[in-house]
Amino acid sequence: MKPDNDDAAIHLLLDRIRRRTEREDEPRVAPSLLQHFTPPVDVAAVAAEEKAQRSIGELRTLRTGLAGFASSSRIPGGSLFHRVIGRSVRRDTQQLADRIDLLIQQIADVVEATAGSLLELEHAREVEFERIRRFDRERTAETVERLQSTFDAARAELHSLREDVAKNTEFIRLQEFRPPFSNIAYGDRFRGSRSDLLLRYHDVAQRLVDTGGSVLDLGCGRGELIELVMAKGGVARGVELDPELVDFCRSIFLDVVQTSATEALEAEPDDSLGGVAMIQVVEHLTAQELVETIALAHRKLRTGGRLAIETVNATSPFVFTRSFFCDPTHTTPVHHEYLQFVLEQAGFIAVDISFRSPVPNVDQLPPIGSSEPCTDEHPNADEGSGDDHDPIQQLESAVNDRFGQINRFLFGAQDYLMVATK
């Protein structure tokens, strides 16, 4: 077929369609979208309603039918008998029909009411469903928003907590050890009595007071150094983690707070302190805490201020057989050469070291022929010069030299004090 004919064929087709569709006069597509979608629901609802109405209508007709039957009871013939029978039948039937009518009326009422309420129920269900759906969406949005803000708040909380934790790591670490005995009793046994310590730290207190500035004693224990500084006319405060020790210090009117060394230092203005003391403290710190605390102390000291650190002498084996492990909270001994290096690196200009707490003579090897221990000097150098060439004395002296070396190695001073100046 040629294109011309195609055009004609299609034209004819479209023409027929147009004529028929015009004739059918169909309803136009409803503009409302929702109306488009409702047929699946409405078809069922409308069908149900129609069916219900039809049934009710049928029941009503049934009633009229029975009444008609009753009233049209016509028995053929004119005899009295027939009339009597007729009346009787009619009366009985009438009564029966009335009763049935009543019954049907009641049934119809019930059916109508039920159908009505079912349709209402269906409608209510749709409305309710829509309401719930909207409510759900609103609630979901609200919940999401609430969750979001809760989440944000929790995140901020977590962030600040994390900072606190970082700050208090030292505090927490030291708090972890909670022995059932008193720290005061422990100090009396292992650190010496308060009066011992007051004697022992005279010189340290003096060197801190000499700076003319206020002194912060980190790990102040029972507060002996604070007392000494104050006795010498200085100003001192203390920091201590152990609550019992803090209470003790406060009971004798010392200014002591319960916090960690780093936190206490952080709270001070930069370049403000005259002295910072860490007496028997650094051996409790981790390597990182040590360098951080020293750097912080440097920052807080004013120029000319002093940092006094006393700790166990890591080069003395005696320390490790007698005292170091008597404190379970000791972390590591700090070698004086390393500590000096750290102080210098932190910016301290003058670092002065002195070894303290010599091992009592009774613990050392006594020289042959004497109850005194062998020391640096020849024990008998001043006596018996005329016997220098006595072979026995020579042997004694040689043995005592070796004893001296052994004593110096085994029984080095128990502590060292390092005073660094900014």
Next chain:
Amino acid sequence: MPLAIHQTLIAAAPGDAVTNSALEMRRLLRAVGPSEIYALHIHQDLIDVVRPLSAYRGDMQREPPRMMIVHLSMGDATWLGFVLALRCSLAISYHNITPAAYFEPWDPELADFLRFGRATMPALAARTELAMADSSYNADELTAVGFSDVHVAGLIIDPFQLARFEPERRVLDAANSRPGPTILHVGQLFPHKRIDIVLQSFAELLTRGRPDATLVLAGASRLTSYRRAVDRLVADLGLTSRVIITGSISQHAMSAHYRSADVLVTASDHEGFCVPLVEAMAFEVPIVARGCAAIPETAGEAAVVLHKDRSAVSIAIAIDELLDDRSAADALRRRGRNRTQEFTLERQRRRFLEALANAL
């Protein structure tokens, strides 16, 4: 200097017109430089062909793109977020976003996505170097929200692709054993496709002397609430034994359905192009359609296009007349065949490349 031009779309699936277009574009773009397709959802058959959105950042560290072609169709918050965050210049290939109102009663969340999709269009317009639309209908929509210089290009489909698939024998046999005519509807069962009108017109057709006709609704039905309503309407209209709903089917099965159809019907309210029309022309199946949105433009003179206000009865009458009129049906087949020449791969490729060349 090679030109890196990539594409992104929401869902990549075999047989999907937008996916096919993207693959064809990628073939062309790879002639000038690296080109990938990034999709949010990837059908398992395309896992090795299309890249996930999550791969984009890593890929771009190697090769910053000159341009991203954004295939805008449905809405999705994640994907739109990805698109809006892109830093390269954008090209839009607009396949139309169905108005949200159609989905509101059935899937409010999806409706929100669609609304979001349309709401982002002005923002995209401001950043778009090249705007392409499947049809002048789509182009008008783009222009209305602020796009300028919109090209009718960007949908590259091969009308004969399905025809090359071996038809599924089972489907052909079933169709051959049916006594009456087969009316075919192709497309996903979505509200805007107005399956309700299709079903009512089919019910009308059955009562107008075609009691042995069969209606095939070929296409996935992912929107379960709407699918349930469709099933209910089929039952209410008494069509259960006369309607076949295929669900998601292979391209072989789809090919067989086209081959065994006597008429293709569409009653859709909203189409940005309507690929099934072109496919039906390739299979030489005459078409009866309601003339909504881009449908008159795509159908041209090669279909019975009813006024958009016409509904079920008119469609039934048109189908009835067409089934009776062999010479008109043949004429429509020939016109359809000719019309496919408007949509040859060659033409569409050229239109796309011309549009692209304009922008680069």
